[in-house]
Amino acid sequence: MSATRRTLRDMRGFVFDLDGCVWTGDVLTPGAAQVLAVIRERGKSLCFLTNNSRARARTMQAKLVRLGVEAKESEVLTPLEIIGDVVAQRWGVSRVLAIGGPELGEVLAEAGHSLVPIDRAREATVVVVGNDFDFSYERLTAAARAVAGGAAFVTPNIDPRLPLEDGEFLPGCGAVVEAVATAAGVRPIVVGKPEPPLFELALRRMGLGIDEAAMVGDSVDSDVRGARRVGMTAVLFAPKGGVDGVAHYLVKSMSQLRRLLG
DSSP: OOOSSGGGGGHHHHHOBBTTEEETTHHHHHHHHHHHHHHTTTTTTEEEEOOOOSSSSHHHHHHHTTTOOOOOOEEEEOOTTTTTHHHHHHHHOOOEEEEEHHHHHHHHHHOOOOOOGGGGGGOSEEEOOOOOTTOOOHHHHHHHHHHHTTTTTEEEEESSSSOOOGEEEEEOOHHHHHHHHHHHHHEEOSSSSSHHHHHHHHHHHOOOOTTSSEEEOOOOIIIHHHHHHHHHHHEEEOTTOTTTTSEEEEEHHHHHHHHTTT
């Protein structure tokens, strides 16, 4: 950590990853609720930033509340909050083949794009691939052919796994994306972490500068790399241990993070 970087107790706001950090599966991380409550009690800003490719902010906010964590919808960000606008800004109103959950299609349609069914995949000008629990060879073929044929290839994230309780996991969005990328021979454009837009939006929502907020997450590739890319303080939450020096702070428990907050 540089000599001029603020300590965590001096930060005015915190951005927390969700999967693997605030919760794992449907279980709240021990001590997470207490840390978040302390941050609020001290009048600091909070934002929750997840790479979830299947859920928009209101779905994630509802889960936080269900697990006992106070949160407003405006404090939650997912790639689905911006993906429709990103497509519109880069390629205009588009014909989109959406491979993923229902909410991915919803946000694209709400942004003015028309959704293309898989049996007309070659009509798509943009292919957006999220984590698809109904992924099939047919869907892989449709997406890969459309991308190989010249459609833009976009994804919320390339995270390989989604952590669950008891050390289990589901294949993440990145696993599905990699199948399409390999078959099409094209790498995707990533909208979510570690790319800057969601980090920058979180800072704007909190009304803070890059030196006033810290990012807390469990992924070096998504959370730490993304935070450092925009200049934020990075806190790696690594219950099973991690490598010192990758992030500005390494914590193995929420209670340790609580102590660093002072």
